[in-house]
Amino acid sequence: MKISQLSQAAGVSPATVKYYTREGLVPAGKRTGYNQTEYDDGHVARLRLIRALIEVGSLSVATTRDILKAIDDPQLPLGALLGEAQKAGTQERQGNPSDRSMARVESVMQARGWKTHPGNPGIQLAAGVLDAYDSIGRPDLADTLPRYAEAADIVAKADLDAVERSGDRDRMAEAVIVGTALGDTLLAGLRRIAQESQSVRRYPHAARNSQEREAR
Amino acid sequence: MKISQLSQAAGVSPATVKYYTREGLVPAGKRTGYNQTEYDDGHVARLRLIRALIEVGSLSVATTRDILKAIDDPQLPLGALLGEAQKAGTQERQGNPSDRSMARVESVMQARGWKTHPGNPGIQLAAGVLDAYDSIGRPDLADTLPRYAEAADIVAKADLDAVERSGDRDRMAEAVIVGTALGDTLLAGLRRIAQESQSVRRYPHAARNSQEREAR
Known part of the structure; x- marks a missing residue:
């Protein structure tokens, strides 16, 4: 198919297709003549995956490439x-978390029987949040x-x-990548629904008040 | 205190203090003479809160101001x-989620007995992820x-x-804001630890392999 058809099928502009190709996220199409390139269904699938990771999972172009x-x-x-997928959404932090916060994360890991290698990016991420709670005086x-x-x-x-149910290696790999990157967003969404629901249940009057504000 | 002392106490550069003041995130200090401004502990606390929201919670300056x-x-x-706090981390999406994905989110809400007003930002956020799963052929x-x-x-x-345990209205408000914004990050961190731990448990050989790669 031509770039215009690819663009339509994948829901991204031709300029974006070219940008992702230049950045090495999408393999180049097949040159079939002067100023003409052929793309196939593999390109459509790859572009849809990229869109999901970048637009919905909020990954950067660099992380998506990795x-x-x-x-x-x-x-x-x-x-x-x-391990690669887990780095997504784990931007590099300046400085290391405090020993105190690292110890708190390790103690909860022990309580749950969690075992990982020390480089797991989640440990620093969680400890950084505990440091932030401390820094604002809210331990x-x-x-x-x-x-x-x-x-x-x-x-x-x-x-x-979900990974195990996926079938072959390629589909398992896809489930690892997409599930890790987009799962954070799915969970954040459901958490917001559950929070409001809890709030409505506990403070029926305050919640009604909030609805009224929304309606205005 | 002077801006240099404020900067040190809050862990942000004087230029950043001025930037946040210009952007309306921090109240201006008290002018006490030519080119001299006095700040107090309230400024330190506010700057630490801003750092936590922006650096750890990954909020934008505009969202933090709101x-x-x-x-x-x-x-x-x-x-x-x-409601305000929940908008944080919920960037505006182009287009609306499909009816099919909205219905799936609503059905899980019903199953859990969750009640919210229709504008809850989590509903669109979660439905957008389901649409992304569909778009890559992975419903x-x-x-x-x-x-x-x-x-x-x-x-x-x-x-x-955590909000209820906070005490007075100001501390409750702070818990709502900080807990919502940073809680997503805390949960993402713990999820990565739990994922690797599950993976090690299920595939002891593959996990050792991953550790060896990390060590090289």
Whole structure:
């Protein structure tokens, strides 16, 4: 198909197709003549995947490129692919978390029987949040940690089950990548629904007030 | 205190202090003479809160300003403040989610007995992820939905408990804002730890492989 058809099928502009190709996210099409390039269904699928990661998962172009490189390497074991996928949404932090916060995360890991290698990006990410709670004088907010960990366990099991159900290696790899990147967004969405629902249940009057404001 | 002392106490550069003041995130200091401005502990606390929201919670400056405006309005009921806080991390999407995905989110809401007003930003956010799963030909990934919702419920209850334990209105408001914005990050971190732990448990060989790669 031509670039105009590819663009329509994948829902991205021709300029964006060219940009992603230049950036190495999409393989180049096949040159079939002067100023003419042929694309196939593989290009459509790849562009849709990129859109999902960037527009819905809020990944950067650079992170998306790294992840696609990992997905395209058939030698890479799924465990290592999970490691790559986990870096998504884990932007580099300046400075290291405090020992105190690292110890709190490790203690919740111990309580849940979690075992990972020390480089797991989630450890620093979680400890950084505890440091932020401390920095604003609200260490009490970290009391939510055990219940957050319980929730994370439920989600992680669902994630790994979805990978296992996927079938062949390529589809498993895709489930790892997409599930990790977009799962954060799905969970953030459901959390907001559940929060308001809890709030309505606990403070029926305040919630009605909020609805009225919304309606104005 | 002088701007240099404020800068040191809050951990942001003097240029950043001036930038946040210009943008209306921090109240101006008190002019005490030519080219001299006095700041107080309130400025330190406000700057630390801003750092936590922007650097750890990844909020934009514009979103942070909106949220601080809500926190500073003593007339705003907590339910409405929660509404403001929930918009954080919920960037505007182009286009509406499909009816099919909206119906799937509504069915999981019904199953959990969740009630919100229709404008809850989490509904569109979650439905957008389901659309993305569909767009890449992986509607099966949405089978995680009921367990994600179970996890979201646990987190939301922990969130509201943390707000209730906070004491006075100002501290409750702070817990709503900070807990909502940074809680997503905390949960994402714990999820990554739990995922690797699940992966190690299920595929001991693949996980060792991943550790070896990390060590090289």
